[in-house]
Amino acid sequence: MDRNSNSYTFIYAAIMVILVAAILASVAMALRPMQRKNYEIEKKQNILASVNIQASATEAEEIFAENIQNMYVVNSEGEKTDGDAFNIDLKKESAKPLEEQRFPVFEFQAESGLKYIFPLRGAGLWGPIWGFVALNSDMNTIYGANFDHQGETPGLGAEIATTWFEDRFKGKEIYNEAGELVSITVTKPGQEAPEEHSVDGISGGTITSKGLEQMLLDDLGNYQEFLTKKKS
């Protein structure tokens, strides 16, 4: 057969495309359950990390099931609504109008009292950043925080996902004395900010730090009604 004829070329291309599509589709379907599982385990690890429990991938499921027994969904008015708290995608929620958005809440019973864990999602320098922040039952003091990112610069912005940075958030307060939500400022050297509402930023990671600051303010703001209700 003439390898340079048009019909040969067309048939060849068509067969190739169908074959490749079939192979890729079947592999993707075969691996999907494992990938979903990895994703869920990672999320559980992150939630646990925000309440200062370090769990390895193999034991995360068990520890999560033991410790995080109560999770629910609230709306922007702070009322509980229906929904699967664990599987809510914050990215999809943020695209909806505010009244329709739903926000997950996870509860964790620590020795020092009940903690509330809130998921966050924002923008870093190169891509999305996300995390979980746990508040004490006074709904003001941060008990722990966990952050992660998609593609921040290693050694610079990517440092937000390290424990030494996350630990700086412990004990900080998100409300000022007048009762306004001020969240936490991530400061640069020389920048004035009240001690209890700020943490030291990362040198060379300014845009990621600022993105994180904005994420905390925006996403905790979404829970404002819920926080107020729980506080009173």
Next chain:
Amino acid sequence: MSEPLFSKKNIKLLSDPMNNSNPITVQVLGICSALAVTAQLKPSIVMALSVVAVMAFSNVIISLLRNTIPNRIRIIVQLVVIASLVILVDQVLKAFVYDVSKQLSVFVGLIITNCIIMGRLEAFALGNRPWPSFLDGVGNAAGYGVILIIVGFARELFGSGSIYGYQIIPDSWYISNGGFYANNGMMILPPMALITVGVIIWVQRSKNRKLIEN
């Protein structure tokens, strides 16, 4: 025809790219990904292994198909083969070594655009039988991987003070703890990867003068 599997000629296919025809330092191909993933050692190693897998299999597949591929769409056929293999590698990494696949993020996908792979398909696999093509693929990918690992090692050591994630420089040396040492933040940024590759090229050429073009 009855050439032994590891004849001298075949061994050369494996060893040459490690040395005098290294894809990165001699042919200066595949620089983009070499700069991007080498800030730490672990992603460098996984990237090297992924490229070995993609390159060896794409070379073999193209070599098997070499007498059927219509000449006018051969580049497209090569791309389809490479892209499918890369997607397979990406899916497998996501399923079995999730943490590493997260670290490599977009760079696995960018293996598709790695000039070394297409270069070898065009230059070698289209004209040779599967076994030599396989060796050529493994050799070139390993030559690429070796440089990646050297650069990753240097950048992680000087940029973060650790190797494979383990802290090497004692904590007490750091200025923040009253010591005298500070990590070189430049090492983490891509420009220093380029300079590190440049140093490797310099060393190689000063050892082997034949490589110096006039």
